[in-house]
Amino acid sequence: MSLAEFTLIDRIRARTVERDDIVLGIGDDAALLQPRPNEQLVVTADTLNSGVHFPAETPAFDIGWKTLAVNLSDLAAMGARPAWCTLALSLPEASEDWIEAFADGFFALADQHDIALIGGDTTRGPLSLSVTAMGQVSRGQALRRDRAQIGDDIWVSGTLGDAAGALRLWQQGALNVTAATLLADYETLRLRLLRPTPRVTLGLRLRAFAHAAVDISDGLLADLGHIAARSGVRAEVDADALPMSAALRELLGRDAARECALHGGDDYELCFTAAADQRDALHFVAESLDLPITRIGRIMEGQGVHTEGHDGPSGYEHFAG
């Protein structure tokens, strides 16, 4: 480990929140942690590579934010309370400015959720970021993909397709619009792509109401497909009910917007199922969090994901492992 590497790690280390359950943080061979009694441990790992998971020109702040956000979103989908994380950061060169901005983004989100960085590694190489995030949940309380029940409503949080819409516009190059309102719409979508909001608090509240949950990282149909496959049920989605932002509809038009909402990834909203008699309770939760939730379908006997809309059945069947 080079001196420069020490300095980078020291710089990052100094930024993390303190937690009472960290006996030893960064600086020994490993971190030493005191899990809560009677809780289970929830662990997820996700990697972002430059040019694959984000455009190479993405600002360092946003990379830092998103690196953690995609992992927190997985904890949210399990109903877990975030606790600790490790970061493997591979960097082409040790730029202090880049590291500072990256850490600004990473810890802006980490501090919101009281998750501490307790280990990691800085290596020389093409830009790549791997986080393993750990959370805790009371025994038997975790939200799983394999617990959807026949007759359950299917819900999603927030709006769908914004991130995919932003990426589509970004890849087309400069926007062919000059109107201020459209540029504002574009900024709205871009922020959804660059700085997704993991629905951690919603996940925690859903433990009392939801049967199954998944976060939408690969697209609604693909991720709902995981619930259907693992629960052994069929998911029926009303394509007319999908929540879409005004910005998305404005910039892409209705058909492309719906396409993004059904298939686009990277929104990091939660999709969950719950019994029909929980509707009032769920609306109350959503209001208290100031986060809209929308009922988009129903769990039936069968398999796969089926969409229907004003054009009649789509015939689209998505099977995922």
Place this chain on the structure above:
Amino acid sequence: MSLAEFTLIDRIRARTVERDDIVLGIGDDAALLQPRPNEQLVVTADTLNSGVHFPAETPAFDIGWKTLAVNLSDLAAMGARPAWCTLALSLPEASEDWIEAFADGFFALADQHDIALIGGDTTRGPLSLSVTAMGQVSRGQALRRDRAQIGDDIWVSGTLGDAAGALRLWQQGALNVTAATLLADYETLRLRLLRPTPRVTLGLRLRAFAHAAVDISDGLLADLGHIAARSGVRAEVDADALPMSAALRELLGRDAARECALHGGDDYELCFTAAADQRDALHFVAESLDLPITRIGRIMEGQGVHTEGHDGPSGYEHFAG
């Protein structure tokens, strides 16, 4: 996540050991684990990049082995019992043969230590491997770097410098020897570099005897420097006492061999300190494990690491943060 990626993950998933404490393994948003009551969690993360941490032509089996070994070595240095790990695997192309050989190496070592793969991510990119390994240790039993006591003996396990010697010879290109015995010596060193043996069982046994411990990944002086710095003591090393393999001395000569033993990294032996009245007990442990340990120095008042040998004091002082 592409279909190919699913297949790779499925392929890897099927290879992992089962453990009773895994409520949900790979396949949900995150793994769900049941830690043991009254134990603390030990977490470490290390990344290996091709061309930086191993030569690009390293066989896939050895990359798989070493990726896990360097992390198990950190758990060993804490006296932790391995439990679970995540793997972030970045691959330039999805070669099934490469993955199979990599998994062979990874799980050969994982199975030995009953550590389960419970999450991870396969992405497209330059070859890079990040593991976060988790272990458990009873409360207050962990081996730390900051507990060395004045008067402690300093010990190391196994032999030192073999991996650095192998790398030196490898980088010089083909060996300029044809004698079968020398080639056998070279193979001995190469295996030490490619398939280091994490001293997990020794670490577990040392909990009863050692005050401080560290694994030797960056070189004896550098890593012992961590113990000195964090314990606020001085480490006095007898350079004549360093355990070196016959193969290393044969191939490199005495001076270069000693240089490798003092400064070379990648051996993944343990360096630890213990009270002088524990010598008999420690020799008994070493014999029962069939793993030599060697007393190489003493902890004194002061700071830094100081070496003495047959040439008199080296004057070498190593300060590490």
